[in-house]
Amino acid sequence: MKTKDELSVQDVAGILKVSKSKIYSMIKSNELQSYKVGRKVRFSEDDIKSYIQNSKKGDLVKNREILTPIRNEGFVLCGQDIILDILSNYMRQRGVPALRAYIGSYDSLIALYRKQVNVASAHLWDSDTDTYNVPYVRRLLPGIPAVVVHLTCRIxxxxxxxxxxxxxxxxxxxxxxxxxxxxxxxxxxxxxxxxxxxxxxxxxxxxxxxxxxxxxxxxxxxxxxxxxxxxxxxxxxxxxxxxxxxxxxxxxxERYDIVFRREDADRYEIQSLLNIIRSQAFQEEFSQIGGYDTKDMGKVVIEF
Structure with missing residues (x-):
């Protein structure tokens, strides 16, 4: 393999044992995450690992649609920022098998309401209050006691x-x-x-x-x-x-927060997640990356 953040279409076709045309088709249908450098399509190693794991489990996202409720099938962390990929890797290193679902903030909260994911992420601006996330959590999780925890701020x-x-x-x-x-x-x-x-x-x-x-x-x-x-x-x-x-x-x-049901607050997976994002090692990693404000990372914003 090349470096983990610059795999080519040919590299990925070899890894997945499919044709290059199949890779382009998967990109077009959003089955496979990619990015471009000029006109060249590139992939990160984490993108490929996530695709393989998602394909095995069958309970994550394909074309923005949640396929099945998670229930007892795994612990699912939902959102699109790379900070969540690294967070899930930290959890796996601690023996917590955290799966990833790659959907946007609004659908992420809907999935949490439907018990299709365990943790949602959101960066949803409310123009009426000029605040982030809390008004949407109240509207999209009606009657659900929830906890909103700050992850980072971004521009x-x-x-x-x-x-x-x-x-x-x-x-x-x-x-x-x-x-x-x-x-x-x-x-x-x-x-x-x-x-x-x-x-x-x-x-x-x-x-x-x-x-x-x-x-x-x-x-x-x-x-x-x-x-x-x-x-x-x-x-x-x-x-x-x-x-x-x-x-x-x-x-x-903007504020980028994570949300989970209050009834799950004592779960081992949730406590592990919170311990990680509140740890010095995790926060230092993102303060060095740049583009992430770690000042209040792990702070409880509100409990409903």
């Missing part, structure tokens, strides 16, 4: 072409007729941030070129902007640093 903003040739600096620019965007899928935190702000300024998504082009990855939307196929996309600052050919316009500091 959300606009991915634009190098030099920002179209001078995109605010939400109002999405109302211009010379702007083409690429969007995140419904329910993603970045999509909610966009839609809430469009509502506030009175711009309809149908009037924005590219609004209906939905992608399930920050890396992919950033790569599309870098390729010149779109002028702007919404995503996190950390990803912008990984893709050549784009600049980042910071817009909003």
């Amino acid at each position: 959300q903003g606009f991915y634009v072409a190098k030099g920002n040739p179209k001078e995109i600096t605010s939400w109002e620019d999405f109302g211009r007729d010379d702007i083409t965007m690429v969007n995140r899928e419904q329910g993603a935190g970045s999509r909610v941030l966009l839609d809430e702000n469009l509502r506030l300024i009175g711009v309809f998504g149908k009037d924005i070129a590219g609004y209906d082009q939905e992608i399930q990855s920050h890396l992919t939307v950033a790569s599309i902007v870098a390729s010149g196929k779109a002028d702007v996309a919404i995503g996190t600052e950390k990803i912008a640093k990984q893709v050549e050919g784009i600049d980042f316009v910071p817009i909003k500091k």
Whole structure:
């Protein structure tokens, strides 16, 4: 194998014992996570391991749909940020078999409500209160006593072409007729941030070129902007640093939290998870990576 973060299509085809065309088909259907460096498709070793494990278990996500309730089939941690991949790896090292489900914030909370996952993650902005996550937990988990624990803060903003040739600096620019965007899928935190702000300024998504082009990855939307196929996309600052050919316009500091049912608070898996994110080793790892604010990591935000 090459380094674990730069596997090629040919490498992955060899690992999975399938054709290169099958790999491209899996990328298109969102079965397999990938990213682009210029025009080249690349994969991380963790992406491939997650795909293999998900295929074996059959209880994770395929095309944004939860296949089966988890019940006694495993402990499932839901969300799309790499911080959750590393967290699940820490848990496995401690003997806790944590599985991963890769769906957006809104669907993550719905899955928690339906007992299809054990821990959901969210970065959902509420424009009425200018707060993150808590209003959505109350609405999407009605009657469910829950605990919200802070994981990190990230910066959300606009991915634009190098030099920002179209001078995109605010939400109002999405109302211009010379702007083409690429969007995140419904329910993603970045999509909610966009839609809430469009509502506030009175711009309809149908009037924005590219609004209906939905992608399930920050890396992919950033790569599309870098390729010149779109002028702007919404995503996190950390990803912008990984893709050549784009600049980042910071817009909003967001809170990224995890949520679990209060009835599960004493479970060994939950206690292990909390001990890990509150540990110095875990927090130091992310303070060195950059793009993550670990100041209040592990702090209980609210218990319902």
